[in-house]
Amino acid sequence: MNTTELQRIKQRYNIVGNSDGLNHALDVALQVAPTDLSVLIVGESGVGKEIIPRLIHDNSPRRREKYFAINCGSIPEGTIDSELFGHEKGSFTGAIGESEGYFGITDKGTIFLDEVGELPLATQARLLRVLETGEYIRVGGTKIMKTDVRIVAATNVNIRKAIREGRFREDLYYRLNTIPIQMPPLRDRGEDILLLFRLFAMKMAEKYRLPKISLTDEAKQLMLSYKWPGNVRQLKNITEQMSVLSPSREISGEILSHYIPHDPESTELAPITKGGNHSYENERELLYKILYELRGNVSNLRRDMSSLRKQIDEARGLNGATGFQTPIIAPTKPAMPGLQPSSLQPQPLDAEAELIEAEEEDGDLNLTSLGRQMVEKALRMANGNRKKAATALGISDRTLYRRIKQYGL
Structure with missing residues (x-):
């Protein structure tokens, strides 16, 4: 052309x-x-x-x-x-x-x-x-x-x-x-930086009826040596700032240095064809990682709550025949080595009591007050007959006797 x-x-x-x-x-x-x-x-x-x-x-x-x-x-x-x-x-x-x-x-x-x-x-x-x-x-x-x-x-x-x-x-x-x-990028355009500065300075002077700003030789060298990470947009912004705020119409290197950022991050470049990271990619990747981990935490919480709700419903259904509503809360980890969630089912009948004992001893759940109330209620309904009370609770006579002694009944 x-x-x-x-x-x-x-x-x-x-x-x-x-x-x-x-x-x-x-x-x-x-x-x-x-x-x-x-x-x-x-x-x-x-x-x-x-x-x-x-x-x-x-x-x-x-x-x-x-x-x-x-x-x-x-x-x-x-x-x-x-x-x-x-x-x-x-x-x-x-x-x-x-x-x-x-x-x-x-x-x-x-x-x-x-x-x-x-x-x-x-x-x-x-x-x-x-x-x-x-x-x-x-x-x-x-x-x-x-x-x-x-x-x-x-x-x-x-x-x-x-x-x-x-x-x-x-x-x-x-x-x-x-x-x-x-x-x-602007940093590779050499003298174009000064041409663009004069254009932006002239437009500001005409638009707002201000005296036009100019650069000293020292300021020109600073303009040409700066890396301009924001390119033409950044040059335009800085020129407009100086046109309005600078008391001097002749911009020296010292004056210009007050308008150009000095922090190292402001001069980090965003290479496109020579490899490296774009200036926003690290932040974006960090956000993706946080969102991914948050989604995983929410999914785990939803799964745990669903399992807990199912176990509570099953426990209520099993205890319905005895007239007691016994909420059984399954720990997220077995309270005893080898104990699996399936052991919550009343087979044998003493499994529920043994699980409660293990949980109390391990400190995972404090069911002492709940267990005392259940034993007292069972004894009242059985008129003090321990065998009938143990049957109603779904535990052995031995376990009931241990509970009565523990609670001081």
């Missing part, structure tokens, strides 16, 4: 800079625009990836059709399929009518999927089918729909790492990555 055409494109889209990486990205975008090939734009957050899909659409045969830019990371996982592919009436709560979805509305046009690496795996499978056949099914529907859309995607995460971790489909990556476009 010649220099004249390149400058025309930059003026039309307000693109500032002359670095080789930026010019190459624009050149590839213009070359691929007349085709229908899928494009994957790779670059760190804040480098201006959103300019490329607009440029591709405006210079393609689809330029008179609709263009939709969708941030995949901002749509909740539970509704993203409906947003993209539409839904049928009544397919879920709140679906009071039909919806075409973005792929239906944008038929013949271009869809820009920003942060495509954040798509759930199920949605990735649907998207792969659209890329391969142009077909999809609405949420809650059975009819196969057809669409003819140009897909341009962008990501700021390490897709290859996401593939290794099972968070992104490898086949979808190769379908999207037909034409890759790498947007360079």
Whole structure:
């Protein structure tokens, strides 16, 4: 692409800079625009990836059709399929009518999927089918729909790492990555940093009627040596801050250093093609781990409660014939070596009493007051006849005698 055409494109889209990486990205975008090939734009957050899909659409045969830019990371996982592919009436709560979805509305046009690496795996499978056949099914529907859309995607995460971790489909990556476009980070654009600073400073001066700020040679060197982890977005924010807050209109290195973060974490980069972790991946993985462990704890608690409820119900049913409601609480671990939950069943009749004794001796459960009340009630009903009382309690005479002696009855 010649220099004249390149400058025309930059003026039309307000693109500032002359670095080789930026010019190459624009050149590839213009070359691929007349085709229908899928494009994957790779670059760190804040480098201006959103300019490329607009440029591709405006210079393609689809330029008179609709263009939709969708941030995949901002749509909740539970509704993203409906947003993209539409839904049928009544397919879920709140679906009071039909919806075409973005792929239906944008038929013949271009869809820009920003942060495509954040798509759930199920949605990735649907998207792969659209890329391969142009077909999809609405949420809650059975009819196969057809669409003819140009897909341009962008990501700021390490897709290859996401593939290794099972968070992104490898086949979808190769379908999207037909034409890759790498947007360079600001720290690699050299003098473009100073050009962008002058642009942002001029816009602030015009918008708020302020004296325009400028940089000393020392401040320029600091600008060029800083790593800019937030890229163009961070440069714009710092320029706006200095335009409003700085009492001096000439920004020295000392003044600039007060606006640039000095903590080590602020200069940690998010490499895309050279390996390493994206700046948010560690936090995301930690959250996934916490949620997974929490789900396991909840499942174990639900299982234990279900088992406990079943044992209590069985115990009540077994004791119904004697007229007593004896709640039996099973310990989570056997109170005695070799004791299994099945030993709670009254076979032999003395098993229940032996279990209570073991639990009292082990300190797991304190059933002394409950056992005293049961023995007293049984003796009253049997008019003091120990044999009848032992039979009613489902224990042996020996155990009853031991209980009477223990409780001082």
